[in-house]
Amino acid sequence: MGTPCTVNSKRGLRSSGTVMWSIFLIFHLNLLAHVTKADDSVPDFDCDFDMDLCGWNADLTGAISWTRLSGPTPTPDTGPSSDHTSGSGFYLYTEAGDQDYGAMATLISPSIPALGTDGACVTFWYHMLGSTMGKLFVYNPENNERWTKSGNQGNVWLQANAWLEPSSDATQVFITGMIGGKHYSDIAIDDVMIHNGYVCEESSPGPHDCDFEADLCAWNQDIDNDIDWTRASGPTGTAGTGPAADHTKGDETGYYIYVEPIDEGSYNTARLVSDTILNSDDNGTCMEFWYYMSGTFYETITVYKWIVGPSDQEDVMWQEDQSRGPQWNQVLIHFTDTDYYQVTFEVETSYSSTAEVALDDIVFHDGKCKTPDQCTFENDDCSYIPGSGSDFDWTLVEANSGGSIPPTDVTYNSAEGHMLFADLSSLTSNSLTGIVETGYLDSTDADGRCFQFWYYMGTSGVSVLMVYMETEVGQRTMLWEMDGGTHADEWHVQETNLINPSSRMKVSFEASTTDFNQGGGIAVDEIWFEDSPCSPFGSCDFENSYCTWKNDRQDDELNWQRIRGPTPGEDTGADVDHTYGTAADDES
Incomplete structure (x- = not known):
């Protein structure tokens, strides 16, 4: 069943959005001269910013400075919706506001004692969202680039590692964020840690965290599948079904996986199976994922748990068999097991279905699940x-x-x-x-x-x-x-x-x-x-729901349906919605 591996990831919530300006985040590593050499132990510089800055200092001489915040940043469509540590704590961010390109904010670490032969590894989590995103990089005093990332990274917390070379004198880390344009250039950092005596490994999320941007991560197609999950970007191959964009980036460049019905047999099954998992927190592990189900449904998506051992019995942890409309939907599942286990996503699909099931952004958080932003009570009490x-x-x-x-x-x-x-x-x-x-x-x-x-x-x-x-x-x-x-x-x-x-x-x-x-x-x-204020009562663009409208439950013979793109009938109905004038958004 695979080699056991430990999940210990703390990535935060996300939601779709678009940022139209670029952001540059620069990490400076400067040596301080004339400082007495200390022993090879680095003080505790780890900081999740939930209480304070932990001895780090924000430079107040620049045009902007790092700001400690909980929850979403003030400007819509930029910045995270919550911190990385727990989803309910604090992080640091730079507010773009009306600032011009090039405005900078700097965070200064305490003095770090001289580093031994293995140096030290600085790990951090960063948030960079935007369709014209710039570059994030780490370099040393000699301007040698230690780590780099560029382009739109989506509305998601990502991990990076930067190696500090051995030094005979004390050093500091300067974290500088540079604004790329007005309003839509908020950047954020969280969970900064310094590991003395470690050479950085390649930056990566937890082994089972997966946004499907590169591959299936630590998830595997079941060898007994009737059909496999397909990794895709943009609309699926069948018009009018499936998502128009992934959940991570919210555009056609991002990837997700989906199951498409085939015309062979009455039902077919596709299973995606994790490697073995062992919870690292006494309070268990919360698995978050986003799924898409819209159309005429003869399909079921189920999440199973299998305790590694002699029994083949799988426990149903969550299940859905109804259309949820043309949108990505959030699910949180709490795993409290103390033994090794595996998680399986299974889709059973019928050839007569006119819909596809899609999956994106699987993330594991230590501890209990928080109250989700959306709750239907169809599988559990949503931690109420x-x-x-x-x-x-x-x-x-x-x-x-x-x-x-x-x-x-x-x-x-x-x-x-x-x-x-x-x-x-x-x-x-x-x-x-x-x-x-x-x-x-x-x-x-x-x-x-x-x-x-x-x-x-x-x-x-x-x-x-x-x-x-x-x-x-x-x-x-x-x-x-x-x-x-x-x-x-x-x-x-x-x-x-x-x-x-x-x-x-x-x-x-x-x-x-x-x-x-x-x-x-x-x-x-x-x-x-929602992340934004309520619209006037009765107003609705149908992008995410019916708002305060509902189908008549008693006297109607048909129901109004939210759809994306053209209606199914030929030579009738709308081809695009009115709000955006595109086939990628919703209409009723």
């Missing part, structure tokens, strides 16, 4: 947990499974879908409250980020649903409140801006009743946290 002081639990339930549970969910609009549900039928007091909450979310910029959810309160006129935001210092703000007697017996959508630039925050849903004798229940589904 009982809140402090909760008197009863919200539970993950299937639609139409009894009591006051809604007959259908939002995601599938069927009785097979799932949701979070607060059962009010067994309460013994009006003072009881059921609370469920997210983990901590990144702080926002001054404009905030849009928070959208769907809720169902049935016919009960006594149910009450309240939504709160709570900061890390415990400040609570009510975002919204609704009672069950003020609207129709159906699913409703609500959205509001989360605004908290000063710290991280969490969101809670709190269910209660004004008359426990009448029972009832409250459900929530399809919770989304």
Whole structure:
């Protein structure tokens, strides 16, 4: 089953975006003369910037300086959406704003003692996104280039290693970011480490982290496949199906993998299998990936886990068999095993399907999964947990499974879908409250980020649903409140801006009743946290979802569908959308 290898990667979240200017990031390694030679141990210069600069100093004499930040940078379509370390911590970045080309920010390390015969390896993570991206390089005082990278690297954290040569005197590292153009040139760094006595190995992510830009990384086609996964860039070979661009870069230059149905047999299977994995964190490992499923579906994608050993049994960790629309979708899976295991992505496809399943940006993070930006509750509870002081639990339930549970969910609009549900039928007091909450979310910029959810309160006129935001210092703000007697017996959508630039925050849903004798229940589904503020209610370009619109659940005979490119029928329908006027974007 392969040679065991340890996964120990901490790469951050990403989302699609485009940057139109170039950025140059320069690392200077300068020797300091007249400094007493120290022993061969390097002090702890490792820094994740979650608390402070760890003894590093930002040069304040330039036009700009490095800024410590959590969450997305202020300007859309540039900079990361979260840090690299945990996805909820801090990093350093340079704000392009109105700065002209050439403006520089410099970060200065403490003095590094003289280095022995093997020198030292500086490792760091960097974020460079842009269609006209410049060059990132490391060089020594003699201007010898030690490491280089150029071109668009996508909206993703990447690792680099730079070797410091042996020295008889102390040295320092100067990290300088140079702006390439106004507004869209934010750059970021995180998790800087200095390893004394090590010659750098080739820069690489964790062995199973894969953006498919070069190959399949540490993933392998199953030898028993009926059909194989195909690595591709740009649109797939079949018009009107599959993604128009990859998830990493968001354009036709980036690569992903996909499975295309064939006209042989009723069903065919494609499996992509990892090497063996051993968790390196006591809290397990979180696997993040992005998938694309859109079209007329007779296909299923499943993630399996196999514990290395004599048994051939595979456990289903996640599964999807419904179209999710023309967009990339995020999934987080928590693996808590202490033994070696393998992960398999399997697609079962029918020749009658008119859609393709695509996969991109597999990343492993140490520890538990954070609350995802998108949650449908179809496979798990998305790390929503009982809140402090909760008197009863919200539970993950299937639609139409009894009591006051809604007959259908939002995601599938069927009785097979799932949701979070607060059962009010067994309460013994009006003072009881059921609370469920997210983990901590990144702080926002001054404009905030849009928070959208769907809720169902049935016919009960006594149910009450309240939504709160709570900061890390415990400040609570009510975002919204609704009672069950003020609207129709159906699913409703609500959205509001989360605004908290000063710290991280969490969101809670709190269910209660004004008359426990009448029972009832409250459900929530399809919770989304966007990177940008909410549009005016009712406005929608259909690029990522239906926004606050929905198909009529009762009286319609057909449904409106989000599509990309021309409609299937000949000589009818639109060829491109209105928003961008291209076939690569969505219309309804």
